[in-house]
Every structure is written in C-alpha cells, then in structure tokens.
Amino acid sequence: MKRFVIYMLLVAAVAASCTRGERPTGELAVPIVDYSGLEPYLNKSNDTTYIVNFWATWCTPCVEELPYLEKLSREYSNGPVKVLLVNLDFPKYYDSRLLPFLKEHDITAQVIMLDDSDTNTWINKISPEWQGSIPATVIYRGTKRQFFERAFTYEELVEIVEEF
C-alpha cells in the first residue's frame, strides 16, 4: 500500500510538472521576438503584399478586426498576400491568454509575439506616423509601404489589397 501511495504521488508530480505550461525549448508555435527579430518580417523584398497587423487580445477593436484579417489571409493565400499578426500581449499571458485565444478563434494566419519594452525606439522605426495606439497595420510590397493607425472592415482590407 505504501509503495502504491508513493507511486501515485510520483505519477501526480510528473503530471503536474508536465501541465505547468513549461514551454518546449524547441520552436514555439508562436515565436517571441524583440524588434530586431521582427525587422526581417517588415523588410521582405519579393512580390508578396505583406499585411503586418499589430494587435492584442485585450484590445477590443483589434479583436473585432481579426476575423477580417484571418479571412483575407485565407482567401488571398494565392494573391500573393500574406498576413502577419504581431501580438502585443504581455508575455506572461502567452500560455493563459494568447494561445487559447488563437485556438478559440481558429487563427491560421502567422502570429508572432513582440516582446520589446523599448517602444520609444521601435515605434518610430515601424512608422514615424504611429502614435502608439493599436490596432495598427503596415502594408508593404517591396519598397512600397503604407501605415494605418486604425481598424479595418473586410471590404476596406480587400479594397486596399486590390489597389496596392
């Protein structure tokens, strides 16, 4: 009996350590990057139109806009149009909020988390026009680039992408 109890305690301990949300050391489903890690995503030189959207799970207008970006990502995948969702949640909520949110909303567009507290430096690098509110979106193809500090409807996104 004693051995059984010890065995059960061991099983429980192993189970607890597995479910504590420790991340695998390999590649994360959603990479966490600082600005230098994000920069390559903002400067790809090919024929794809990139839509880079800055958002967070706590930002209501962002969450309202997200299904439109997801839809665009799915419907224009041969566009060639690529949607990148740059998440600005606090990193401590990576497991408890971000991952469940992406699952719940069935997000298939690429997501990365930007964890860089030196906002005064990187906001201006993304766009000097950006005041710092979200949602905000950079649309670029090659050297053509436009910045928007607002939320879009699906129709507006289609119009911008079609005319870009």
Next chain:
Amino acid sequence: MKTLLITLTIALASLSALAQGVKVGDKAPDFNLKNVDGKMVALSDYKDAKGAVVIFTCNHCPYAQAYEQRIIDLHKTYAAKGYPVIAINPNDPAVQPQDSYELMQQRAKDKGYSFAYLFDEGQLVYPKYGATKTPHVYLIQKRGADFMVEYIGTIDDNYKDAAAVKEKYLADAIDALIKGDKPTLVNTKAIGCSIKVKK
C-alpha cells in the same frame, strides 16, 4: 470641376485633422471636467501649481493598469514640488463600459488616488490635446496665466516592469523644469489603448 472640389475638400479636411492637438511649445487647452468627487476641476483652478502632469488614462486599458502605481507615485513625489497629476479618462463608456464615471469613482477609491481623475464627458477635451491613446502624457508648465506644453509622450521606457526601467522620461522632464531647464527629450512614444469613440 466636381472632382477638383472633392479633392480640395478632402485635402482641407486632412489638413485640419493634422492641425488638431497641441505640440511642445503650444499653450495647453483649459478644460472644466467632473472629478470623481463630483466637483468640477479646471486647469485654471491650479493657481499655486508650477505646472501639471496631464495624463489621459482610464480603467480598462492594460497599459494604463501597468502604469497605475507609477502614476500614483508620480503624484506623491511631484505634487509637493508644484507638479500635480491630473488624470483624464477620454473614453466613451457606451463603447467601453469599464470606463464609466461610476467605475472611475470606484477605481479611484479602491486604489486610493490622491490626484484628480476627471471624466471627459462628451469627449471634447482629448481632441484639443491630440491624445490618441491611454496612457498619453502631457507635461505642462505655468508661465504667467497660461500653461505651456513642455513634454508629450510616455512615462518611462518599460511598461511591463517598473523595476526594469532605465529611462524615466517624464520624471527627468519634470526635474529639468523644476531646475529651470528645458527637458532634453520632449517627445516619446509608447504603445497604448486607442481612445474609445462611437463609430
């Protein structure tokens, strides 16, 4: 001709949009807004102050919450030195119910705000400043009868962790004004929550 008129109208509209708000060196617009204690508070009421730290902030925004204790501490440090905090909630509670006047009163009470926490009812004040997000700071200094804008931006360089802050932009700017100098850095940027308005 019609196209030209439309183009001109759009150009003029975007010009006036650009002209909205204040920049460093401008006069700070006065306001008269309801505080959480029910009394009206105007900038011109701060007769003995050397200046003020006007912060557009709110209840719901995680960035505002991350900075809340630092805002409380700033007021504790700088009110006695002539630079009190004046917090203004610019959001429309119809869009963001957590930012209602009643919940502002509750939050101010729960967190022991010792500074004015004003409600921008009708959302007429934040556009005069050109605030775009919460938190959004305007440091102003009194010169004669007017308050002049000396610094616009964020509080420091780390929204996540007050203990990891390296650059205290706002405190440095206030210290400079107290010493009779000009702040070295007058514009900084941070991520914040967009101001909530009806569509």
